[in-house]
Amino acid sequence: MPVFHVVVCGGLVPDPLQTLEPVQGPAGWGLKNESMLPAILDPWAASALFEADSLARANPGSRVWLVSAAPKAKLQQVLMALAQKAAFELVAVDAQAGGFSDAAECASALAAAVNSIAGLDRSRLLLFGGWESASRGAGATLAILGEMLGISEQFQGVDQASPKPDGSLEILERVEGGRHQVSLLSAPPALLGWATGSLPEPPNNPQVGMLNMRSAMPALQKAAPSRLTGGGLALSSVELPSQRRDTRVVKDMPEDQVAREIVEWIAEK
Amino acid sequence: METILLLVAAEEDGGLGKPALEAATAARELAARLEGAKLLAGIFGAQAGRAGAALAGAGFGEALLVEHESLARARFATDAAACQALVAASGASLVLAPATSRLQRVLAAVSARCRGAVDTHATALGAESGAVHATRWFYRQRMVGRVSRERRPWFLSLEPGVFAPHAASGDLVSRPVPAPLPESRTRVEGLRSPSSGAQTIRPDAPLLFVAGAGWCKKQADGLAHVSEAERLILGFLGKSGASLGGSKSVVDQKGEGGALSFLTHLNQVGQTGSTPRHAKGLATCCHGEEPHTVGWRFVSGRRAVNLDANCGWAQGKADVLYVADAFKVMARVNELLAG
Numbered sequence: 001m002p003v004f005h006v007v008v009c010g011g012l013v014p015d016p017l018q019t020l021e022p023v024q025g026p027a028g029w030g031l032k033n034e035s036m037l038p039a040i041l042d043p044w045a046a047s048a049l050f051e052a053d054s055l056a057r058a059n060p061g062s063r064v065w066l067v068s069a070a071p072k073a074k075l076q077q078v079l080m081a082l083a084q085k086a087a088f089e090l091v092a093v094d095a096q097a098g099g100f101s102d103a104a105e106c107a108s109a110l111a112a113a114v115n116s117i118a119g120l121d122r123s124r125l126l127l128f129g130g131w132e133s134a135s136r137g138a139g140a141t142l143a144i145l146g147e148m149l150g151i152s153e154q155f156q157g158v159d160q161a162s163p164k165p166d167g168s169l170e171i172l173e174r175v176e177g178g179r180h181q182v183s184l185l186s187a188p189p190a191l192l193g194w195a196t197g198s199l200p201e202p203p204n205n206p207q208v209g210m211l212n213m214r215s216a217m218p219a220l221q222k223a224a225p226s227r228l229t230g231g232g233l234a235l236s237s238v239e240l241p242s243q244r245r246d247t248r249v250v251k252d253m254p255e256d257q258v259a260r261e262i263v264e265w266i267a268e269k
Numbered sequence: 270m271e272t273i274l275l276l277v278a279a280e281e282d283g284g285l286g287k288p289a290l291e292a293a294t295a296a297r298e299l300a301a302r303l304e305g306a307k308l309l310a311g312i313f314g315a316q317a318g319r320a321g322a323a324l325a326g327a328g329f330g331e332a333l334l335v336e337h338e339s340l341a342r343a344r345f346a347t348d349a350a351a352c353q354a355l356v357a358a359s360g361a362s363l364v365l366a367p368a369t370s371r372l373q374r375v376l377a378a379v380s381a382r383c384r385g386a387v388d389t390h391a392t393a394l395g396a397e398s399g400a401v402h403a404t405r406w407f408y409r410q411r412m413v414g415r416v417s418r419e420r421r422p423w424f425l426s427l428e429p430g431v432f433a434p435h436a437a438s439g440d441l442v443s444r445p446v447p448a449p450l451p452e453s454r455t456r457v458e459g460l461r462s463p464s465s466g467a468q469t470i471r472p473d474a475p476l477l478f479v480a481g482a483g484w485c486k487k488q489a490d491g492l493a494h495v496s497e498a499e500r501l502i503l504g505f506l507g508k509s510g511a512s513l514g515g516s517k518s519v520v521d522q523k524g525e526g527g528a529l530s531f532l533t534h535l536n537q538v539g540q541t542g543s544t545p546r547h548a549k550g551l552a553t554c555c556h557g558e559e560p561h562t563v564g565w566r567f568v569s570g571r572r573a574v575n576l577d578a579n580c581g582w583a584q585g586k587a588d589v590l591y592v593a594d595a596f597k598v599m600a601r602v603n604e605l606l607a608g
Binding site: 013014016020021022029031043044099100102103104107134135136137138139140141143144146147148152153154155156157159170172173174175176177178179180181182183184185186187190195196197198200231232233234235236237238239240241244245247248249250251252253255256258259260261262263265266 | 602
């Protein structure tokens, strides 16, 4: 049975149901009331974490670390819910990383955190994360981190990673046209940027939560501060799209007529 | 003075995909705005030499080629080495690439190898007083910003569907570039379609049909009619050639049973799904505001069918909202399309 050391990198993003508004402050662009907005672990990073947890449980002896660059207080709030979903050891970086941060600068802070993990066996390393974030959505941070860590096998848009008894992994990556590219990775180390994955969100497990928080609180307390300055990224403007359509609401029209309108509309060039 | 390199991957048949040809147009237009800019193409693949012809007439000085049979399929280690060699040989200060899965997989890593900077999913390029800027979206298409960088080389991937594809004319001189391709622990086995067998995602389709959770909910008779919903939706897709999208809520129902069997997370649009680009979109049984708006950001003509006239998603976001029973409407639409 193969043993994996899975490091999951994931940042925090505002809850998707929140209304967001960009504001420019002395430190550059950010979100209005950013510190007050409820946050979640980035959805694709969460997929990566749940897949890592499943992989570790199926392969005894495997370990999972969650590396997150976020403000400590906000990370602690998110952990209260997240810690009940999957077992992990937390490595926290105290940083204000958001949608307007520079990918390479974030990757550099994460690389320092990964390099500081005691007991991490690089020959068993699977570096997980979201293939993109719900903040910057660039798909760059994890790839650059992989380069910094010297990982030569990278996969992005992963929906499935199935380990074989010999330690190899069959990996499904999203490609165009709703298909997957199937690859066989002979052995770690490798980087997997996860899309949605194939697992549902796990139910809450209070016992796992208590275990996680026991190690997470000290990790939060000793989180190394990292000041992200923008990494040379200049944003001359950020704005909300102002487009609002004049919606024609059609009530009480017979279904036949609605269907005819739709068919005519589809046929229009 | 900028040296612009367009980085593209040759298809297996030696052609170039539509996103690559669109990126060629973007590169040509940007070069025209920059005085003295040099424009080069970098092509990698098993048939890179043949692919160069598709870029003729776009103003490229020459096409640099990395051609090797191990580049027939997308694989990080070999693709990244090929791209790195092309960037180094070109001396590029700006590297443009289509945001396809193949280029997106390697672009950021190659930027790190070249000690450059990277920004992705650009939807517009511009230049003022010789300074290049790009437009891209943040927070899952909720806000748009204009970015620029002084660091070079600056790598930019360009969203498909934004620029008109280049139509080749004339010839383009090409030059092979040596690229040491590394051994890889990854063997690409091939492509796999969704297990449902139904090919429902068609990026080039003019119409996007989005199914919402309402299709699987109890109807007026107090029963769910999932199999009827499946028949109606697949029938519509077959007759219209539309691409199928789904809201998160309807896709998530698959894990809970009783959901549309052919929907997968690959179909998902919105906050945690894709943001497709189709000329028209028809949403049925979709509710909820912000996540749906995000998924529809780049769909031009929008219509919706649902039973809630005050639906937050449709009001102000769709052009037309039909307050009607989608089961009845789509059944009739299918009849009309069948002629």
